[in-house]
Amino acid sequence: MMAIDNDYWQHIKNKYVTQPVHIAPLAVLRMVFGAVMFISTARFMANGWVKDFFITPTFHFPFYGFEWVRPFPPTGMYVLYGVMLLAALCVAIGLFYRVAVATFFLCFCYAELIDKTYYLNHYYLVSIITFLLMLTPAHRYFSLDVLRKPALKVTQVPAWTIYIFQLQLCIVYFFAGLSKVNYDWLIAAMPLKIWLHAKEQTPYLGILLRQSWSPWVFSWAGALFDLSIAFLLMGRRTRKVGYAMVVIFHVLTALLFQIGMFPYIMMAVTIIFFPASFHWQLIRLLSGGRGLPEQQVVLPWPPHKAKAMYGLLVLYFSWQLFMPVRFLLYPGKLLWTEEGYRFSWRVMLMEKGGTTFFYIKNPATGRQFEINNARLLTPYQERMMETQPDMMLQYAHLLHDTYAKKGIPDPQVSVASYVSLNGSGSRLYIDSTVNLATQRESWFGHKTWILPFKKNQP
Amino acid sequence: MQQRNILVAVLAGCIGLGVLISCGKSGDKDTTPVNNSKTDSVLANFGANIIVPAYQQLATTTAAMDAAVTTFTATPNAGNLTSLQTAFKNAYVAYESCTQFEFGPAVDQSLVTTIVNVFPTDTNTIKNNMTTGNFTIDGLSNFKAQGFPSLDYILYGANSATVVANFSTAANAANAQKYLAAVSASLKAKAAAVLNAWLPTGGNYLATFSAATGVDAGSSLSILVNAFVYDYDVILKNYKLGIPIGKYGASTIPQDPAKVEGFYGGLSLTLLHAELQSMQRVYTGAFEKKVVASSAQSNGGSLNDAIKNQLATVITKVNAIPETLSGSITTNAAAVNDAYTEATKLVVLVKVDMSSALGVKISFSDDDGD
Numbered sequence: 001m002m003a004i005d006n007d008y009w010q011h012i013k014n015k016y017v018t019q020p021v022h023i024a025p026l027a028v029l030r031m032v033f034g035a036v037m038f039i040s041t042a043r044f045m046a047n048g049w050v051k052d053f054f055i056t057p058t059f060h061f062p063f064y065g066f067e068w069v070r071p072f073p074p075t076g077m078y079v080l081y082g083v084m085l086l087a088a089l090c091v092a093i094g095l096f097y098r099v100a101v102a103t104f105f106l107c108f109c110y111a112e113l114i115d116k117t118y119y120l121n122h123y124y125l126v127s128i129i130t131f132l133l134m135l136t137p138a139h140r141y142f143s144l145d146v147l148r149k150p151a152l153k154v155t156q157v158p159a160w161t162i163y164i165f166q167l168q169l170c171i172v173y174f175f176a177g178l179s180k181v182n183y184d185w186l187i188a189a190m191p192l193k194i195w196l197h198a199k200e201q202t203p204y205l206g207i208l209l210r211q212s213w214s215p216w217v218f219s220w221a222g223a224l225f226d227l228s229i230a231f232l233l234m235g236r237r238t239r240k241v242g243y244a245m246v247v248i249f250h251v252l253t254a255l256l257f258q259i260g261m262f263p264y265i266m267m268a269v270t271i272i273f274f275p276a277s278f279h280w281q282l283i284r285l286l287s288g289g290r291g292l293p294e295q296q297v298v299l300p301w302p303p304h305k306a307k308a309m310y311g312l313l314v315l316y317f318s319w320q321l322f323m324p325v326r327f328l329l330y331p332g333k334l335l336w337t338e339e340g341y342r343f344s345w346r347v348m349l350m351e352k353g354g355t356t357f358f359y360i361k362n363p364a365t366g367r368q369f370e371i372n373n374a375r376l377l378t379p380y381q382e383r384m385m386e387t388q389p390d391m392m393l394q395y396a397h398l399l400h401d402t403y404a405k406k407g408i409p410d411p412q413v414s415v416a417s418y419v420s421l422n423g424s425g426s427r428l429y430i431d432s433t434v435n436l437a438t439q440r441e442s443w444f445g446h447k448t449w450i451l452p453f454k455k456n457q458p
Numbered sequence: 459m460q461q462r463n464i465l466v467a468v469l470a471g472c473i474g475l476g477v478l479i480s481c482g483k484s485g486d487k488d489t490t491p492v493n494n495s496k497t498d499s500v501l502a503n504f505g506a507n508i509i510v511p512a513y514q515q516l517a518t519t520t521a522a523m524d525a526a527v528t529t530f531t532a533t534p535n536a537g538n539l540t541s542l543q544t545a546f547k548n549a550y551v552a553y554e555s556c557t558q559f560e561f562g563p564a565v566d567q568s569l570v571t572t573i574v575n576v577f578p579t580d581t582n583t584i585k586n587n588m589t590t591g592n593f594t595i596d597g598l599s600n601f602k603a604q605g606f607p608s609l610d611y612i613l614y615g616a617n618s619a620t621v622v623a624n625f626s627t628a629a630n631a632a633n634a635q636k637y638l639a640a641v642s643a644s645l646k647a648k649a650a651a652v653l654n655a656w657l658p659t660g661g662n663y664l665a666t667f668s669a670a671t672g673v674d675a676g677s678s679l680s681i682l683v684n685a686f687v688y689d690y691d692v693i694l695k696n697y698k699l700g701i702p703i704g705k706y707g708a709s710t711i712p713q714d715p716a717k718v719e720g721f722y723g724g725l726s727l728t729l730l731h732a733e734l735q736s737m738q739r740v741y742t743g744a745f746e747k748k749v750v751a752s753s754a755q756s757n758g759g760s761l762n763d764a765i766k767n768q769l770a771t772v773i774t775k776v777n778a779i780p781e782t783l784s785g786s787i788t789t790n791a792a793a794v795n796d797a798y799t800e801a802t803k804l805v806v807l808v809k810v811d812m813s814s815a816l817g818v819k820i821s822f823s824d825d826d827g828d
Contacts (some may be wrong), residue, residue, distance in 0.1 A: 068684065197752065201671030426806050
């Protein structure tokens with residue numbers, strides 16, 4: 001038995017990890033991803049979001065453990081985005097790739113960590129794809145680095161450099177699909193029932209959306225797509241159909257929802273599933289059709305490096321598998337409490353709206369007054385805070401500190417918060433008797449002051 | 459061969475995507491209606507039958523007010539002052555039916571609460587302007603000294619005899635007349651410009667408004683819901699009730715009756731009532747059908763009923779406040795607090811339940827979601 005197992009593992013390891021494969025897919029991914037990041041960063045700047053997101057707000061909602069990440073002064077923020085833009089370009093054309101991809105990663109993560117208001121799953125995806133790109137020699141083929149230093153050129157790289165991206169995308173789609181297997185999505189067709197209904201005036205597509213059954217069709221199709229697409233893309237025979245579905249699915253979501261670059265990023269990175277021959281043809285086309293027989297050069301891959309890399313990848317992917325299921329550590333309904341919600345590939349699952357009335361009480365005088373949130377937060381921050389308990393807690397602490405400075409000794413902060421989730425109708429969200437100023441954030445600790453979600457509230 | 463086919467397909471896809479990226483997301487700044495897009499019949503009707511008439515009324519009443527200003531400044535006497543005060547009150551009431559539409563033309567022409575209805579008004583600047591005659595009516599430093607609240611102070615800030623004297627026998631009467639005329643003319647011009655921008659014979663924003671379907675940022679429904687919620691939550695609940703009865707602020711005295719809207723003329727409750735009635739019209743005209751179609755529930759009943767009932771309750775509570783609002787704040791705070799409490803409940807219903815049922819995001823700008 002042991003022997004068979006060993007052979008089997010040897011075979012798997014060889015096929016997916018060590019075996020030299022052509023580098024073309026990696027080079028194409030680098031170019032396409034770099035180009036999309038360039039467009040995405042340019043769009044971010046052109047929309048004026050550097051100012052709106054990082055310069056205008058006086059307060060930010062940092063991620064737990066990253067409170068030290070603060071926005072730079074205005075010029076610094078523009079420089080950060082300028083550097084990011086340049087780095088994306090360098091990644092695309094493969095110029096000073098190692099430095100460029102690391103720079104992009106650091107700049108991008110820094111910006112994302114400043115304020116969780118702006119968290120989007122596809123920003124998270126961008127950071128991890130960039131992280132994985134940092135580990136690979138994606139610049140050693142069809143790049144300016146190779147033109148600059150021909151000795152860099154290799155044609156064969158170990159298989160893992162391609163498969164890590166495929167595995168990552170499988171995780172993304174599969175967990176996105178799993179998160180749709182629930183009552184709200186499949187049986188109640190929520191939140192698509194609300195969202196598609198609102199889109200009935202869309203030209204052409206509207207005819208479909210006006211049908212009463214369309215939310216269910218879209219919900220089930222979406223869940224099945226997410227669950228199966230990784231397998232379709234991996235299968236040699238189903239790949240083309242799979243990619244066609246990727247395009248149709250993401251173009252549809254781009255038409256129906258305001259989700260920015262997400263569909264384009266997904267359509268760009270999923271080309272990594274195409275075989276090396278396809279990518280090689282593409283590069284040949286890009287280089288003017290010269291199909292010179294190229295000399296095989298295998299990337300030197302010393303064992304000590306390999307060991308460290310495999311260790312890192314095992315750790316990384318274990319973490320990737322843990323993050324989406326960590327919500328099981330918390331009691332209560334995930335969509336309601338949002339404990340363990342981020343970094344889990346949960347997209348488009350909620351129509352959630354809320355409002356908060358924050359109160360400050362002076363314990364010395366007993367005088368209580370209400371807070372106008374707009375004085376301290378931007379409308380965007382306020383909207384995100386009003387449905388997310390961890391942000392409410394951060395805001396409560398901000399209020400405590402702000403009014404302590406204004407001379408109220410240890411002000412008490414409470415909130416009357418109403419939230420509606422997937423058409424549930426508004427209901428009280430937070431225990432309004434709790435002084436949030438004394439509550440603390442923690443790793444994996446349940447926030448006991450979130451009231452449980454009651455399905456059928458009278 | 460097969461490889462080549464895939465290549466062509468992918469390249470074609472990429473070009474298509476490029477086109478999508480370049481055209482797709484610029485939508486919300488685009489003001490020209492797309493030919494093949496269907497209009498939202500509910501919003502089209504609402505724009506034509508509620509919004510445009512509201513601005514028509516404002517344009518008419520501000521023009522009448524401006525004429526009364528001309529008469530009064532030519533012949534400052536008690537009779538002409540009374541006519542002017544009536545004309546002013548009519549215009550102010552008409553304005554309350556427009557505050558739910560502070561987007562598009564209203565923003566372009568600065569006919570918004572933060573410019574033409576900032577209260578309490580800046581009496582020092584007004585006095586200074588009326589004495590020196592030296593001012594820029596729409597200047598940055600003057601925004602708290604113009605609009606309806608400044609007229610409220612100018613026309614009601616003292617007894618009739620004194621007001622008439624300010625414009626006739628006072629040393630700087632000519633400058634006072636000049637300032638009054640400028641404030642009034644500015645309101646008249648803004649109202650006329652906004653009306654023109656909406657009219658099909660003018661800027662035809664009505665067509666843009668009817669054509670921007672959907673619920674994304676930039677869609678008319680999203681803009682209207684947001685404007686409605688803002689007007690209700692921030693302007694009505696916070697500024698008109700909450701601040702004067704001392705719900706906000708740590709160090710201010712608990713109550714500040716001078717911070718009500720229409721303080722000098724004692725117009726607060728009239729204006730509040732006009733605004734609430736307009737909100738009822740907006741709800742029935744623009745949102746009711748959509749809320750009913752969503753079949754959203756609230757505490758076991760329909761959300762539509764809940765919102766309409768709560769709106770009616772708020773109106774009842776406001777009507778129960780004895781005149782004047784500022785007087786009641788000092789002598790009958792319970793009645794005002796009652797109204798505030800009911801107003802707060804309605805905030806939850808429109809901001810959370812209604813927006814959720816319609817799939818509209820509050821404070822939505824052109825940011826991305828996922």
